[in-house]
Amino acid sequence: MTSTQVIFLITALVTIFSAVMVVGSRKLFHSALWLILSFLGVASSFALLEASFFAIVQLLVYIGAIAILIIFAIMLTRDIMEDEWQQINRSWGLVLILVITIFSVLLGLYSTWSGFQTILNPLGISGQENILAFGKSILAPDGFALPFEASSVLLLAAMIGGIYIAMDRKQEGDEA
Amino acid sequence: MGFLNFLFDPISSISTWLSSLLAGWGLSNEIITPILYLIGAGVLGTGALLVTLLLIWAERKIIGRVQDRFGPNRVGPWGIFQSVADMVKIFIKEHIIPSHVDPIPYHLAPILAVSAVLLSLAVVPLSKTTVGTNLNVGLLFIIAVGGLGELAILMAGWGSNNKYAIIAAFRATAQLISYELPMVITLIIPVLLTGSMGMVDLVEAQKIPFILAAPLAALIFFIASIAENGRAPFDLAEAESELVAGFNTEYSGLKFGMFYVADFLRAFTSSIIFVSIFLGGWQGPWAVQIPILGFVYLLIKSVIVWFVGVWIRGSLPRFRIDQMVDINWKILTPVSLILVLLTAFIDKGLGLSSIYLRYIVLFLLNIGVGALVIQLIVKQVKKTEVQVDVGSRERLVARPENMITIHHQE
Amino acid sequence: MIPLSWYLIFAALLFAIGLFGVITRKNSVAILMSVELMLNAVNINFLAFWHYHTQNSGLPQVNAMVFVAIVFIAAAAEAAVGLALIISVYRQRKTVVVPELDTLKG
Amino acid sequence: MLDQWLYIGIFLGISLFLPAVAIFLASLLSPKKPNAIKNSVYECGVETRGETWVQFHVQYYIYALMFMIFDVETVFLYPFAVAYGQLTLFAVVEAIIFVTILLGGFVYTWKKGNLTWQ
Numbered sequence: 001m002t003s004t005q006v007i008f009l010i011t012a013l014v015t016i017f018s019a020v021m022v023v024g025s026r027k028l029f030h031s032a033l034w035l036i037l038s039f040l041g042v043a044s045s046f047a048l049l050e051a052s053f054f055a056i057v058q059l060l061v062y063i064g065a066i067a068i069l070i071i072f073a074i075m076l077t078r079d080i081m082e083d084e085w086q087q088i089n090r091s092w093g094l095v096l097i098l099v100i101t102i103f104s105v106l107l108g109l110y111s112t113w114s115g116f117q118t119i120l121n122p123l124g125i126s127g128q129e130n131i132l133a134f135g136k137s138i139l140a141p142d143g144f145a146l147p148f149e150a151s152s153v154l155l156l157a158a159m160i161g162g163i164y165i166a167m168d169r170k171q172e173g174d175e176a
Numbered sequence: 177m178g179f180l181n182f183l184f185d186p187i188s189s190i191s192t193w194l195s196s197l198l199a200g201w202g203l204s205n206e207i208i209t210p211i212l213y214l215i216g217a218g219v220l221g222t223g224a225l226l227v228t229l230l231l232i233w234a235e236r237k238i239i240g241r242v243q244d245r246f247g248p249n250r251v252g253p254w255g256i257f258q259s260v261a262d263m264v265k266i267f268i269k270e271h272i273i274p275s276h277v278d279p280i281p282y283h284l285a286p287i288l289a290v291s292a293v294l295l296s297l298a299v300v301p302l303s304k305t306t307v308g309t310n311l312n313v314g315l316l317f318i319i320a321v322g323g324l325g326e327l328a329i330l331m332a333g334w335g336s337n338n339k340y341a342i343i344a345a346f347r348a349t350a351q352l353i354s355y356e357l358p359m360v361i362t363l364i365i366p367v368l369l370t371g372s373m374g375m376v377d378l379v380e381a382q383k384i385p386f387i388l389a390a391p392l393a394a395l396i397f398f399i400a401s402i403a404e405n406g407r408a409p410f411d412l413a414e415a416e417s418e419l420v421a422g423f424n425t426e427y428s429g430l431k432f433g434m435f436y437v438a439d440f441l442r443a444f445t446s447s448i449i450f451v452s453i454f455l456g457g458w459q460g461p462w463a464v465q466i467p468i469l470g471f472v473y474l475l476i477k478s479v480i481v482w483f484v485g486v487w488i489r490g491s492l493p494r495f496r497i498d499q500m501v502d503i504n505w506k507i508l509t510p511v512s513l514i515l516v517l518l519t520a521f522i523d524k525g526l527g528l529s530s531i532y533l534r535y536i537v538l539f540l541l542n543i544g545v546g547a548l549v550i551q552l553i554v555k556q557v558k559k560t561e562v563q564v565d566v567g568s569r570e571r572l573v574a575r576p577e578n579m580i581t582i583h584h585q586e
Numbered sequence: 587m588i589p590l591s592w593y594l595i596f597a598a599l600l601f602a603i604g605l606f607g608v609i610t611r612k613n614s615v616a617i618l619m620s621v622e623l624m625l626n627a628v629n630i631n632f633l634a635f636w637h638y639h640t641q642n643s644g645l646p647q648v649n650a651m652v653f654v655a656i657v658f659i660a661a662a663a664e665a666a667v668g669l670a671l672i673i674s675v676y677r678q679r680k681t682v683v684v685p686e687l688d689t690l691k692g
Numbered sequence: 693m694l695d696q697w698l699y700i701g702i703f704l705g706i707s708l709f710l711p712a713v714a715i716f717l718a719s720l721l722s723p724k725k726p727n728a729i730k731n732s733v734y735e736c737g738v739e740t741r742g743e744t745w746v747q748f749h750v751q752y753y754i755y756a757l758m759f760m761i762f763d764v765e766t767v768f769l770y771p772f773a774v775a776y777g778q779l780t781l782f783a784v785v786e787a788i789i790f791v792t793i794l795l796g797g798f799v800y801t802w803k804k805g806n807l808t809w810q
Contacts, residue, residue, distance in 0.1 A: 003206065004587045004694065007701075012596045019600055019623050023607035028615055029334055033281065035619050036327065038600075042626045045596065047697040048588065051633045053373075054654055055697075056316040057767050058629075060360075061658055064323030065760035066622065066665045068353060071330055072756045073669040074615055075346065077676040089685075092610045099609075103602040110594050118590045120637050126693045128312055128372050128774050130646045134655075135775030137648040138768060139783035144652045148768060151659045152790045156797040158663035159761045163806055166670035166753055209695060210702065217703040221710050267718045275731045287711045294707035298700055309699040316770060317700075338733050350752050353759040360766055367773035426733070430718035434711050498809035505758070505807040513795060516769075517788050520776065524784045655767045662764040666757050673753060 008048055015041025028074050036067045050123050053131050185467040188305040220308060221294050228441045232259040235440060235486050242490030269429040274337065277426070282335030285328045286427065286434035292324035293442045299375050300448055303458045303470035307376055314375035315367065318449055319360055322404065326352045329423050336426035345423035348406060348413030351500060355403035358508040362393040364516050366453055379457035387454040389535045392542035394454040396512050401446040402485055406439070409492040412500055447481035448474070511549050518545065593634035601627035614682045618668050625661045629654050754806055765794065
């Protein structure tokens, strides 16, 4: 058991625990806070995988933007009664069995693969090589230039669609 | 010679000495590194918090002079121990915890607020040889940890269980995320010029500071970082003279003090960051040979930038919320996006090899875009300006539409 | 140092929890949060395999990185439109609880 | 690489630890005399009625959404900026098209008046 493994196990446990709390919390705002903690855990596992850029983007996009957007939406749709409601469907036992089945089937499939037990060693990349290769590939016409432009269109659609849906023309000006 | 080396570069000398000392005790490398890191982080964090005491005093003094007051002048010479006295007082004040607070967010928020400010120091190179850590995505790291500060504000607002606190928290967060956008976008320009996101590479690439290649970008970044600090003229979220107190209404004692510390410290760290990105950081004459000199340069530059920030705080009146929103979304963000595009296109299109020519072209480009923007703003203001006949008996009511502002054309 | 299997199990667990949340939670914002968990699990898998392939070939691999970036973009788009829909529904029906949104029921 | 992240982790620990210890010490030193009035919610002296329940204006959401969309761009724009020195003019134009498409959405939102504070 090396120290890296211990660090990984701690982050994984924290992440899994907070993910459980996201699903299990009664208050929505608490769910959102647990969600942020699990995003942080995922970011640190990205860092352990030496994908620094994505660890930071995880912080920037998920915690800095998506989590805040979710919290804003929670505040916009908050209801006085929310905490008294039954938060989970009554048939959750069935779903639990289904989910455990899916999980064990996944594990079974993984374990038949020969590379499953590979030890991941440090890559020894501390400079910009990864990001540079990534940057070049998304702009190379024989690389990923098309997905790159398509994602811009996706974002455009999300922006216009989101704003169009969220803005309500009839009730303008009813600010609290 | 050894002594001279120590004098020129004390921090790395100490760390070399410490690591050899620990190795002498038979510790393996795997333990020495974390211990050194722990000591380094501890010294940096404690030092920053202690410097805050000085910063608070200096800022109060400067603001006092700007507003034609004395500022603190009773405790010690020039009142220099005023913030020490304040600290002692705030330490022994009662922590009033209002009923029905949401305990975890309420208690965690002040801690997180300070932590978010301190963390950005971890990647800033303090001299040629001294840097917390040379993370290869340091620049983005600095922006990302700023997001933790927004989180602290939201948690404080929610946890307090107070209508005003939560409204203020939402206002503050909306302002912070809005102004984070021009920061994120303008910082692409230094990365374009360097080809690296590491802070060490970024500073070392600035034999000529980037502010000469991108003055407009630096200006936008500076304005955005003032707004990120939530200080005048962008202090709508805790307009001291208008609202209750902002998101920290329900905090008292040292918990409030932590928000206060975070506020004053952030003013300084953001100027350190500005200096590192646009003004060459520790670069200066003989800074390579004598690293300690680089640290001095960094401090001098940062203090100057910080002073400009305080000066602005003392001089400018507060913006209204619609002006604050307009400045960001209708000026800073579009201008910074267009500036990035133009910089990338013109620099690549001309393909100049001489660094001086490149800088001159980019400088002219920035000035040109800046002049154009100012012209547009002036035109827009003229269009919406309301002519007031001072002699007439009718007076305009102080309403947003009657003021000189940049209005959206419906 | 860390076996690939740990990352895969970790990601599968996170995915399972997210899936459980998506199916069982009643509040639509909570469902969206669970979807974000699942997307995160997918990203862990992508990056674990990225590390694996980079280690095997010795060169920086870009395919997985592009996938992760697209997942980020898709997550952002999904959150933007999803939450906007929730806000819009809330405004008309004063509820965000999925079982109560049963207008289409016969 | 992992070393650098280790430092960040340790620094995060320290930067959480220092204020936490300060607050803990202060809570030991400070007097504790709570009473109902002192602990009531600070809302201009009037007793609060109902829960802290405020309906927020949707404008906040619009700004958060715009911020998120442009923030996500960084996933592509920063790697582009890092690779910039080795790119051809054609590749730079591609990136410009990428941003211009989004700028189109920005202009649309602006013209619709959704960026103006209401």
